[in-house]
Amino acid sequence: MWVIGTCVLALAIAWLGHWVYRWRNPKCNGVLPPGSLGLPLIGETLQLMLPGDSLDLVPFLKDRIQRYGTTFRTSVAGRAIIVSADPKFCHFVLQQHGKLFESWALDTFAKLFAQEGKASLNVTNVHKYIRGTVLKHFGVEALKERLLPLMEEVSQATITSWLGKESIDVKYATGTMAIEFSAKLLFSHDPTQSSKKLGDLFSSFVQGLLSIPLNIPGTIYHKCLKDRRKALSIIRRTVKDRLSSHGRLHDDFLCHVMQDMSKEEFLTEDFLVQLIFGLLFVTFDSVSTTLTLALMFLKENPRALQEINDEHESIIKQREISKSPITWKEYKSMPFTLQVIHESLRLGNISPGLFRRTKTDVEWNGYTIPAHWGVLIATSALHLNPETYKDPLTFNPWRWKEYDSDVMLKNFMPFGSGMKQCAGAEYTRALLSMFLHILVTKYRWTNVKKGNIRRNPILSLGDGLHIKIMDRSRNLFSPFGVISTLSVIKGSYSTPSPYKKKTSPIIRIEI
Numbered sequence: 001m002w003v004i005g006t007c008v009l010a011l012a013i014a015w016l017g018h019w020v021y022r023w024r025n026p027k028c029n030g031v032l033p034p035g036s037l038g039l040p041l042i043g044e045t046l047q048l049m050l051p052g053d054s055l056d057l058v059p060f061l062k063d064r065i066q067r068y069g070t071t072f073r074t075s076v077a078g079r080a081i082i083v084s085a086d087p088k089f090c091h092f093v094l095q096q097h098g099k100l101f102e103s104w105a106l107d108t109f110a111k112l113f114a115q116e117g118k119a120s121l122n123v124t125n126v127h128k129y130i131r132g133t134v135l136k137h138f139g140v141e142a143l144k145e146r147l148l149p150l151m152e153e154v155s156q157a158t159i160t161s162w163l164g165k166e167s168i169d170v171k172y173a174t175g176t177m178a179i180e181f182s183a184k185l186l187f188s189h190d191p192t193q194s195s196k197k198l199g200d201l202f203s204s205f206v207q208g209l210l211s212i213p214l215n216i217p218g219t220i221y222h223k224c225l226k227d228r229r230k231a232l233s234i235i236r237r238t239v240k241d242r243l244s245s246h247g248r249l250h251d252d253f254l255c256h257v258m259q260d261m262s263k264e265e266f267l268t269e270d271f272l273v274q275l276i277f278g279l280l281f282v283t284f285d286s287v288s289t290t291l292t293l294a295l296m297f298l299k300e301n302p303r304a305l306q307e308i309n310d311e312h313e314s315i316i317k318q319r320e321i322s323k324s325p326i327t328w329k330e331y332k333s334m335p336f337t338l339q340v341i342h343e344s345l346r347l348g349n350i351s352p353g354l355f356r357r358t359k360t361d362v363e364w365n366g367y368t369i370p371a372h373w374g375v376l377i378a379t380s381a382l383h384l385n386p387e388t389y390k391d392p393l394t395f396n397p398w399r400w401k402e403y404d405s406d407v408m409l410k411n412f413m414p415f416g417s418g419m420k421q422c423a424g425a426e427y428t429r430a431l432l433s434m435f436l437h438i439l440v441t442k443y444r445w446t447n448v449k450k451g452n453i454r455r456n457p458i459l460s461l462g463d464g465l466h467i468k469i470m471d472r473s474r475n476l477f478s479p480f481g482v483i484s485t486l487s488v489i490k491g492s493y494s495t496p497s498p499y500k501k502k503t504s505p506i507i508r509i510e511i
């Protein structure tokens, strides 16, 4: 009996040994990039989750780039992945999208977007439709024709509603502004009609994405899933109402997509709900984080604050009627503002990276990446590469004057690149610019509280950035006013707000 037992044990040990060997040395028709797949099953997931406490790269990336170079292999959540921070390779991967590479999202993240096991937004075969529709509603033409002044108006209303408050949590407040503005455009959402604020629900959802995926009551992840369901049900209610009334009386994104339902089979009720949810998600987190960082950097850099202020003052001065709404031409004449936005995006690295998967074996620089392996384009490492960006951790908006389009194409991709480049990029830049335009020309702010930066790998700001807003015209004559007398002497002080004071941040949009 013991002989059989010993044989079974020996076989089990041999099988396990072989399995571990196979795990560590996966099949490859060539040479794999350097690196390690870590422990069986969990790979190097735990190391990846080690947070950073500055704007710098997370320890996982920093250590491995130092040890193996800019392209290395690893394994996360049981998946073999090639991570790259090589500008040429990253550019190559993005340009080859659809040919050698395809979309891919890590499972835990994808599940949150997937509905009942169906494919997530990023991996559906309806990419072209989504891209085209989003560009139609949020792209350059829509901005030119109607969105720009609305953005100016919502920024004005939002900041006015902050006046008199002792402390404003910038990320939460700008996230709420961005999400309610987008929700209005997407499905004519009226925040006064919901007991739950979309801003609160998405804030909890984002926190859950950064937490350990443990779905038991009391955990952040559990609350995240619960609030995700609540946000989905707010959207679903509207979609259902519209479907039963055939979408009459509305002229928004949802209405236009519904008109295509008879032509496109994939446009089901579920699809519409998921699509709107996905678009609200990107709006909430990315826009608010970038704005929070921009405000933080500007406050820490008086010279940059003065320059952005001068840029916007000069736009107003050149107008025939100073109170006229912003024009496309004016928006396109804000080079320094764009530099501030670029620099905030570069240092913020909101998206941890771009995920792709090889469709076939791919040869690169003497290495082979086997078919169906994941590829993570570590945009954060590209953006903090000291060979491209001198003193990469310093906020230096002036650096952008030096870069030509080729440098930017391969080394700066906060919005991705190639076929899947962000369809909301111009919308984001415009919203940020309009907000900054209103803020610097009409208000002053002081920091009340600032949390510590943490990367997990997504950037967060601990307790957040809290500010107090003051109306510039009032502060000019206040004994405690912070407006610099210098700017008045220099003539950079603008006329008082051309907008009526609004008491609530609710958006008025007439479409």
Ligand code: HEM
Binding pocket: 127, 130, 131, 134, 138, 279, 282, 283, 286, 287, 290, 350, 351, 354, 355, 413, 414, 415, 416, 417, 419, 420, 421, 422, 423, 424, 425, 427, 428
């Ligand atoms: C700071 C703000 C934002 C950042 C940093 C950002 C970043 C990105 C990135 C990196 C991608 C490419 C993903 C990939 O290649 O796999 C992407 C795609 C996309 N983004 Fe954004 N995004 C932002 C805001 C927005 C907004 C406000 C919208 C909607 C109005 C939006 C809509 C989209 C869409 C539809 C795609 C998919 C494009 C495609 O697959 O063709 N994004 N975004």
